[in-house]
Amino acid sequence: MKSPAFMRLTIRNIIVNVDLGTLVFMLGLPTLYLFVMGFMFQGIVTSGVYISPDRSVSYTTFLAPGIIALESFTAGNIGGGMLWSDRRWGMFERLMVGPFRRIDYLLSIISVSIIFSLFGSLIMIVFALTIPIKFNVSVISILMSVFAIVIGTMLFSSLFLIISGISKSMQAYNTITIVLFFMLDFASTAFYPITNNTPEWLRILSGANPLSFIADILRDSLVLSITYNTLLYALILFIVMIAFLLASTKVYKSIRSGI
Template sequence: MNAVAILLYRNLVASIDKVFLVWQVVFPIVYIFIAGYSYSALIGEGGVPVGSAFIAYPAYLAAGMIGFNMMNSSTIAGSIIWNDKRNGMFQQILVMPFARMEYIAGSIITIMLMGLASAGLILVAGTPTLVGSAVPTLVGSMYVLYALITGAIFFGSIAIIISTRLKSNEGFNVIVNSVFLFFSFVSTAFYPTQGVPGALSTAFYFNPLTYIVDITRAGIFNQIDFFTNVEVGIIAAITAAAFFLATLSMLRMKI
């Protein structure tokens, strides 16, 4: 545990770009208050359906941006490993009293903390849009926390897999940006499945971000139902598989 704590401290202090962190907070806030209120004029006063409730679009978007921001934070896992490989730091860490599993654990915990911190900031910043729509409960809070933790592990695992497989910086950036672009916009983070063409609506449910933001919204707006629990099980299975593959990739990565 001491080794993991040391690697966690090192990741948080030395490996995270401060400009990236500022962007992680500023971009979602701007998007919530500009796009949210601008698009709500197109949607109308009826709002967006979430379970049995209809939620104003700014509140709907604010809840979605919590999951979106958590996903973006997870790219840190891939960039940490990529930079360690490129700069020879990975080899240096392994010749010190650190095991690969400790390195993996440090990276995943870093992502979980960063994801929760960025999601918390967006939740606080988006509070004005959530007032009157959010129905905070203990059970709902547990669902939100579950969604963010599993989401951070899943997307962190995907970033780790990509970083261990690619050899060029350009390739890493292109693949990561392309994959996360799909995750971002082929999901319910920005708009509901209602009214979306059939094929695209189906594609939403091949995207783990959809389950994460759906569970988050269900928790925030107290709209937990049977389908929410189905989504909980699906994202748990997907996350476990992604984490297994990421661990396997790290264990097989050549120094």
């Protein structure tokens, strides 16, 4: 009995994309952030970071959920790059004249991104526990964390598929993704908390950043506790993901085979 077409494409995409460069980008950079920024900044932020009005934690404990959230962003970027690479080298066209439909290819890209994201997040959790960082682990916290990672990955996969679909060259795609990488990464709550001393424009930018929602959900689930705000963030994240997914599907349908 044959496996579904999108699963065969998923396996193909994993094999194609499991290379040293991809692994370094997915695991090396977040690990560097976790260890270097964690230890260096903890020496500066000696009083801890307030993650609620009455509780502070070490900077590494604050940082770890943000680094885990970062995996959804990097995995989503891989999905967009995969589509552009296949279009550039003619593989997209060849696959479309084979026993595959466009929906199979789209599902395979999203599936690969989710697999990479979950795997990378698990590795980051293992690294975080070696520092050591104590997480609140329960069935609910695990389910909420997986939800945030999966929905966040689907959101960013959709975003980068849109960019891949409208970009006219690989250089344009890389330029846009690099700019987004720094804007979304550093204008979020992944690396530092937003306080009353944060400039208002930066608070607004961070508050509208999907990466902030993912980081905050993971921080509540793994360090604090799940509250009404956590569920509200999860709902907003899901709605935004649906909007991006629908937009990416529309762009994807208009993509021609070949460049």
